[in-house]
Amino acid sequence: MPAGQDFPAFPYAPYGVQQDFMQSLYSCLQEGGIGLFESPTGTGKTLSLLCSVLQWLQDANNAAAADVPQGDLMPANEAEPDWMRQQATEHVQQANACRAAKQILLDMTQKRAESHFGRRHRPSAKSPHQGAVDSGDVCGDPDDENFLLDDAGGQASMRSLLNNSDASSSDSDTAQESVPPSRKRIQVFFCSRTHSQLSQVMAEVGRTPFKESLSFVPLGSRKALCINAGVQKLGTVARMNERCLELQKPKAKKRDSTGDRKQTSKSSPGCPYLKASSKRAQQLKEEMLKEVLDVEDLAARGQQHRSCPYYATRHALPEADVVLLPYSSLTTQASREAVGINLQGAVVIVDEAHNLVDAVGSAHSAQVSLSQLQASEAQLAAYLTHFRQRLSPSNTQQLNILVLVVTLLAKVLLKPAAAQQSRLDSTAAASSTCSIQLLNHFLFEHGLDNINMFRIVRFMKESKLLFKVSGHYEHQLTKAARCPAPFSTQTPQVCIPAIDEEGSGLSALHATVAFIGALTDDAADGRILIDLQQGTLKYLLLNPAAHFAQVVEETHALVLASGTLSPLPLLQRQLFPHHPLSRLHTFTCGHVVPASRLLLLPLPCGPTGLGLDLRHATRSRPGMMDELGRLLMNICQAVPQGVVAFAPSFAYIAQLHQHWQASGLWDRLSAKKVTFVEPRTAAAVATCLQEYSAAALATAAPPASGWAGQSGALLLCVVGGRLSEGINFGDGLGRSQQTAGQQYYEELCMKAVNQCIGRVIRHQNDWAAVLLADARWSQSVDSHGRGSSSLLNQLPAWMLPHLADFGPLPPLGCPLLVRPARDARREAAILFNSPTQTYLDVPARFCRDMALTRGLSVQNKTSSPAKDSAKSSVETGLKLFSDGKFRDALQYFESAMQAGPSDDEARAALYNSACAHAKLKQWQPATDAVRKAVNDYQLRLTVAIKDADLEQLRETREWLDALDTMRGGLSSRSVAGLRAEAKAPFRLARILTFQGLFAGAAIGLVISSTRLFAALTGQAGAPDTIETARNFGINLVGAVLLAFLLRRDLTSQSKDRRTVEREEAFARLQVSIGDRVLP
Known part of the structure; x- marks a missing residue:
């Protein structure tokens, strides 16, 4: 080294x-x-x-x-003895000789094909099938052969051979995307997310001497590199790819009346840049290897040389030392094969790799809508009708199966929500309109399990169905516009219905083909999401490692x-x-910024001392939103320039905005700073960011009169949104960054929070404060102000040394405002004022203003419980609990546990502390207290299950996770029964009453039936027949009515028991869809 x-x-x-x-x-x-x-x-x-x-x-x-x-x-496999290398060389020579022999055989086969099949076999003009097809060609279909599916399977090679024999030499060398030859050097593949980031990398390369000694080739999509104006105007990558491949194919030869092919004109259409002379293409390739060019430079050079830069990069790829490419070219095997990337023994560098997992998951996930499925079904059916007489039997069969698959998929979204709900089993979770299913269960339930999806996918690939069918669709639409009357009246079977923009043409088929391909994944790697409300089917990849394993193994x-x-x-x-x-x-590695220029601070409560419990269940309460608004107002008063605040979702930001407007707080925020909200649409993000930057930097220094008037800007963003990653909020754009709340689940939450934190502190001289607004952050801090749990330890390692060392938390308030850090005056001056301004008076004014706004009152603090007996501590705690002073009550319950309590006293202290924690929404401590009381002090679990004070606790994940460890000898079914009875407290009493009455009615019915029989048979001493019949009828009606009521309550009891058991089974499965969460 x-x-x-x-x-x-x-x-x-x-x-x-x-x-x-x-x-x-x-x-x-x-x-x-x-x-x-x-x-x-x-x-x-x-x-x-x-x-x-x-x-x-x-x-x-x-x-x-x-x-x-x-x-x-x-690589380790190349560090071998000489005899092994010599043997490997001999194997390579033998392989080359074998390939040469195969090429000779291929040439001989081609010559025989040319001599024996001078004219390709076609149905004669008098063939009834040909006549049927010709009758449908109203405007003539000279290009129909271009849309005919390639033969898939065994006949594909012969058909390809005959096609090549008919093609001219000028077309054959560009008919297909060539695969670069095997490379012999070590290559480095440098990946990043976007072309703009790769352009920045190329600029950095230009600052090093490696630009002279190594060769660099940037890979890009046709959208970035294509210089054909006719292809560029198509807009979407899919359409550009289709058109590019069309231009490379030889045009079908027209035939004369005898069926012979006419000579192809030298001026046949095609891409002029791809047909450029080999000299110009070679010159472009050499310039690319000699100079450091990014994608934009390469496109400009292609225009100069009038040669295709897209294919020039493919030809230069084997000779490059360093290949720069976006994620999309690396994440799937199909994209690597299409480009010609060989990772064997290579080095792969992935910059901005925090997005890699999402990129792999997105590349292998698929979504299709009902309109796209219906559009695809219509196109496939029209294509099959038009070409039925000209397709091979195998293609016809596979095409019919494909139409059936698309039809069955469309029927899934046409089913009513109630029918879909009734079919859910233990492998799916659903709301009224959404459900999640295992892949195998999805196929089985909807009749797709007996179809070979692998064969369908192979057929679509080998026959080039995607481009053939979509090309025929657009051709028919063009022909219909050119001659609408005959097309609509004489050949209705070929007409394709109008399709909306979402499901039109190639995009609909792309989505359908991608979803069908996803159905061939391993069942354990993903799930199918059925959204009946949105009308979509989505395959969610849950195991990106399965598709990334090949990259790991080869490099x-x-x-x-x-x-x-x-x-x-x-x-x-x-x-x-x-x-x-x-x-x-x-x-x-750590950061180069000095310690005095960065502060990381958890904020457990707001200005009035109210704890910031921003869990989903409590964050929408008016008091909580008011407290969060007051905290943000104080920050805006103290912090100059830009303030960036992150919230969990767009829905919550909209809720905060609406509430703050109604309360007048939004107007007060707008008076302090120019306010912006992250837009939902991607097109509006750039404009919003530009306006925020101008406003944040326009008033960089606070006015001399204090903090009155607007100073800077406030931007509300979404965690995981477009502004939370890849955006530079350096310098005045981000002097303070706040994150409100945490998102489920913990590790994904921390990944998103870490990206938000990374938006500030962009260089050595930058400075900012990072504030974490949620009481759960302070629970991760020990008495010395340092991270003590896994939550803070999952923050970036370079950030942890800047965690505020503020000592024990006071009963109210934010530690920065009440108990600043050691060098508080200097740090506050740097963090909350321009570094060029004196700091002697700013921190004092900042802390004083913030403390007055908070309205702190230390005298309101409840004194700690004196050392007393456990029993008296529990009694005092219960009094405080009944008065609603749950925090104070907790102190006495905890004091009781430290006073040597008996089992009964400990059981009472633990259980009541659990109730107090539950009132404060502290679910984990509440669960731990109940579990300890049940397991160690013989508390009956039925008490906790039926207690109304613990009702919300029983619905939380913490309770459900711990339930199996504190059953107190009860079975899972018994606990489910107790929870079911807790939902209907009087049902058990009704059931017992009905059972007793039913037993009496049944006995009466037996007695009255015996007496009625005696009366009807005229036995001696028999009672009156009419009276006996009336009694029998009364007993019968009573028995039937009681049986009905008893059956109703028993059915309700069984249903509630199943519901409770199912809730426990599915409590751990949650999937986010936008701003909704499916339990």
Whole structure:
């Protein structure tokens, strides 16, 4: 491993963290394997990555050129003895000879095909089938052959051979996307999320000497590189891909009356840039390899040379040392094969890797709507009708099966919600309109289990169905517009109905084909989401590691780098489940910003001392929203320039906005700062961000008269939204950043929160305060102000040293405002005022104003309970509990547990403390107290199950998770029965009453029936017949009525028991859909 001076390409004297980063990365590349590297924004991460990786690559190339043993520099399988290398060389020579022999045989076969099949067999003009087809060609279909499906399966190779024999030599060399030859050098694949980020990487490369010694090739989509104006105007990538491939195919030869092909004109249509002379294409390729060009530069060079830059990058790929590409070209095997990427023994660097899991999941998930399914069904049916006489039997069969599959999928969304709900079983969770199903259960339930989906997918790929059917669809629409009357009257069977924009043409087929392809995934890797309200089917990939495993296995080294990858255990489980975190090469460096310029502070309560309990169940309460608004108002009063506040969802921001407008708080916020709200649409985000930046920087310094008047801007954003990732809120754009609440579930929440935190502190001289507004954050802080639980420990490691050291929390208030940190005056001046302004008077005014606004009153603090007996402490706590002073009551209950209580006293103290915690919405402490009382002090669980004070607790996840560990000898069914009875307290009494009355009625019915029989048979001493019959009727009606009432209550009891059992079974399964959560 080189020393610090062995990275001469770094253009500046590196910081210590940069030097450590480069050395650690070089070591990882030498050893191979997986590396996870965290380097905060502002520490020169991209430049450090490039200098270390390219230095290693140059060293490896130099060692190979000098024929030096490369033990550490090359992959492990290349560090082999000479005899093994010689044997491998012989194998390669034999393989080359075999390929040459196969090529000779192929040439011979082609010549025989040309001699024996000079004219391709077609139905004669007098064929009845041909006549049927011709009768449907109203305007003539000379291009129909272009839309005919390729033969899938065994006949595909012969058909391809005949097509090639008919094609002219000028067309054949561009008929298909060529696959680059196998490379012989070590290659580095540098990936990032967008082309703009890759352009920034290329700019960094230009600052290093590697631009002269190594070759760089950027890969891009046709949308970024295509220079054909006719293709560019199509807009979408899918349509551009289709049109590009169409232009490469040889036009179908027209035939004369005898059926012979006419000679193809040299001016046949095609892409002029792809048909450019080999000299111009070679010149473009050489310039690309010699210079450092980004995608925009490459497109401009293509225009100059009038040669296709898209295919130029493909031809230059094998000769490149470094290939720069977006995520989309790496995440799926199909995209890698289409581009020609060979990862065997390569090095893959993924920058901004915090988005990699989402990119893999998005690439392999699929969604299709009802309108798209109906559009696809109509197109496929019209295509099948038009070409039925010209399709091969196998294609006809597979096409009919495909139409059936699409029809069955459409029927899923046409089913009423009630019918869908009735079919749910233990593998799905649903609301009234949504359900989640396992893949196998979905196929079985909707009649798709007996269809070979793998064969359907292979058929669609080999026959090129996607482009053939959509091309025929658009061709028919064009022909209908050109001659509408004959088309609509003479051939109605070919007409395709009008389709809305969402389900039109290629997009509908793309969505349908992608969803059908997703049905071939492993059943354990995903779920099917059925949304009847939105009319969509969605395949959700839950195991991205299954599709990323090939990348991990083939590469020599895989490096994921980002400003924030934490929490690392989550990333490891999602992408590398078979590689323990201890075996991965991990590196996290600190920030270069001084400690005095950054503050991380949990805020457990607001200005009035009300705890910030921002759980989903309590965050919408008016008092909680008012307290959050007051806290934000105080922050806006104290912080100059830009303030960025993050909330859990768009729905909650809209709720806050509406409530604050009604209360007048929004007007007060607007008087202090120009207020903005993150828009939902992507198009409006850029405008909003531009306006916020201008407002935040327009009034950078507070006015001399104090904090009155507008100073800066306030931006409300959504955690996980577009503004929470990849946006630079450096300098005055983000002097304070607040995160309100936490999102389920914990690790995904921490991943999103970490990205929000990373928006501020973008360079060494930046400064900001990061405030975490929620009482749950303060529960993660010990008595010395340091993180004590896994929650704060999942924050970025470089952020933890800046956690405020404020000592024990006072009974009310935010520690920053009541008990500042050690160097509070200096830190407050830096954090809440411009660094160029004196700091002697600003912190004092800031703290004084904030304390007055908070209205703190230390005298209101309830004194701690004196050391007393356990019994008296419990009694005092109960009095405070009945007065609604739950926090004060908790202190006495906890004091009782420390006073040597008896079992009865401990049981009472624990149970009542659980009730107090439940009133304060502190679910985990409440659950722990009940569990301890049940398990250690023989509390009957039925007491907790039926207690109204614990009703909300019993619906929480904490309770359900702990229920099995505190059953107190009760079975799961018994507990479910108790919970069911708690929902209807008088039902059991009714059941017992009805059972007693029914028994009496049954006995009376038996007696009266005996007496009636005696009366009817005229036995001696028999009672009156009419009177006996009336008594019999009364007993019979009473018995029937009581049986009905008893059966109704028993059915209700059984239904409630099943509901409770099902709630427990599905309590752990939640899926977010927009702002909704499906339990």
